[in-house]
Amino acid sequence: MEKKRLALDEVLSSETLARSEQLRKFLRHVCELEMAGRSGEITEYSIGVQALGRPAGFSPNEDSAVRGRAHELRQKLQRFYAQESPKAAVRIEFLKGSYVPHFIETDSAVPAAREPAETPSTPGKPSRWISVGATFLGLGGIVTLAAALYMLSLSRQIDPVIEEAWGPLVRQDGNVLICLGTNLYLIVRPELPSIPAIVPRFDAPAELYAEFRKHRPLAPGTHLEMHPTDGPIPIEEASGVLAAAAVLRQAGTRFQLLPERVAPIGAMRDRNVILLGVPHSSQATSEYLNDVPIILKFAPELEEMILEDRSISPARRFAPVRNQQNAYTEVFGLITVLPSRGTGAANERTVVVSGITSVGSHGAMEFFASPDSLRDLKQRFQKEGLRGFPRAYQVVVQCKTNDTLLLGFRYAAHKVISR
Secondary structure (H helix, E strand, C coil): CHHHHHHHHHHHCCCCCCCCHHHHHHHHHHHHHHHCCCHHHCCHHHHHHHHCCCCCCCCCCCCCHHHHHHHHHHHHHHHHHHHHCCCCCEEEEECCCCCCEEEEECCCCCCHHHCCCCCCCCCCCCCCCCEECCCCCCHHHHHHHHHHHHCCCCCCCCCHHHHHHHHHHHCCCCCEEEEECCCEEEEEEECCCCCCCCCCCEECCCHHHHHHHHHCCCCCCCCEEEEEEECCCCHHHHHHHHHHHHHHHHHCCCEEEEECCCCCHHHHCCCCEEEECCCCCCHHHHHHHHHCCEEEEEECCCCEEEEEECCCCCCEEECCEECCCCCEEEEEEEEEEEECCCCCCCCCEEEEEEECHHHHHHHHHHHHCCHHHHHHHHHHHHHCCCCCCCCEEEEEEEEEECCCCEEEEEEEEEEEEEC
């Protein structure tokens, strides 16, 4: 017991958790219960209410705060033992899918460089590394780096319902492509350097000169030019990428992370694909959502993007909600599961993750990565006479937000396309 107490105190007083009061409360709460022999009382609800200050009516299905903090705590612990205390006599670890801490006695003589990863690789199996095929602009660079660091090899520890829902995506030979649609931007600048011949360049209109001078110096007589380029990836879509990477990481599946500009829809044929995008930022998403019941569209009368189920009359709409400050408080995500285009001989699968704002896309991906959400969805399919997950279907996910960040997600509706 004394060793456990010392191990807990060491982490709580560490530099790694110095600015993470919620993580310290989380860790202290679950460790105190474990040391008191009350591990059975450790639940997502109790952590939310007793450690994170959520109200008594807190619903884990609608608020993903505990899951998010648990993921962050695992990463912080891994960093602490790698950087601050590589020779700790006792380590605190959490198994995937569990909030119960484990106090692991270690051999302090083992050098830090040989410390095992968060979950050790299966003996005898080669390491699996992410293949990163491009460097993205803005936050895309962060996604590439984070995913690369996050994809160290692990043994298979995947929930059966994830394995059933994701199917060929989580085969160890799945070779998944995570493809990102990006908004199109125009770079405006003087003295535009040489660019590839296939990239068009345009003279800037006269109206842009005065606007440019508001933000940047521009000498009289200087010529402005423009050329199109991919924009930065919103932080919530980056979070969606990490949610997908976490599942593939657990499954031990290799994957590539590429922007759609270097992996167009033709490159997705006969391959397992997770596509994150919306029609105005992704040609592939536009094509995939063109022939399905639930679509993402702009509603001029609302001046909003909405989801619309056009398979019923009148069409059912899912519109976002704003507060008095015009900030979003509720948006919707859309999951579309389809057989991949091509010969179909290997039964590859394409999952299109879209939504109203990047929060909707993030919430949809978190839903599809959540065992609890997928078990609930499977039960809904079973009530319709299906034995499990159909070959092709769509799910609408309701997402709570503070305008820019995902606060919670829950099932809203679904549509079976093919049994």
